[in-house]
Amino acid sequence: MNKTITLCLMDPPYESANTTTALRIVDAAIRQHVNVNVFAYEGAVALTVKDQAPHANPVHGTSVEEEKHPTTKDFVASLARLADAMNVNFDWVNCGLCVDERGTGNVIESARRGGPPDFLEMVSTSDASLVVPTRRD
């Protein structure tokens, strides 16, 4: 039986290396046939917003194609595809209240709307859980 890990993310896109590390953990877990739950809370609900767009870099003089600016929605979508390929469960839940506050409801298909009860259910049914808090120094 596959193991399951739950992560709670709180940082918004492009604000913290924490998100990169957390997504690397998700990727590594999926590749080891570990089921992954992610509960996106506070600013992290913007990680899956469909309206994200790559951009050119005028400072570098690069076009959109040359810059290959990554978007977090594409990271998450690729993790969902990887999970499908590895035949493991990948459940990404955005906190609905956080979504409404921020107007970030237009999200990719890999994410669904939920709430704290989903997080409780995720933690209760996981082998391990990791909360990645927003830095508040």
Next chain:
Amino acid sequence: MNRYCFIASRCAVSGTGTQDLYRRAAVLARSGAAVSIYLVQNGVMASRPQVSNALDEAHAQGVRVFADDFSLRERGITASEMRPFVEPLAVDQWVRHALSNGAAKLIWH
């Protein structure tokens, strides 16, 4: 046996509370728990010698100290510059460590 896997993402010098994390890990290890610290991001700066006595003390109490190999490479820290007890570890190996031998409590700082 209780297992605790800390992830230390902040610099030991400038990061608030990082030294306390090392001390907390030492206390847990002294009480008989299996404890590890995974240095990631700027947390890997502590893999260099003489950055934190508290990390030395944690290791002396039995805490295993790992350092994310990706974060080490990003910062140009090589094995020869590291304290001998700090073990470079890829993130997939950390996932295996965290999920092996029963569930561990995972704590991010």
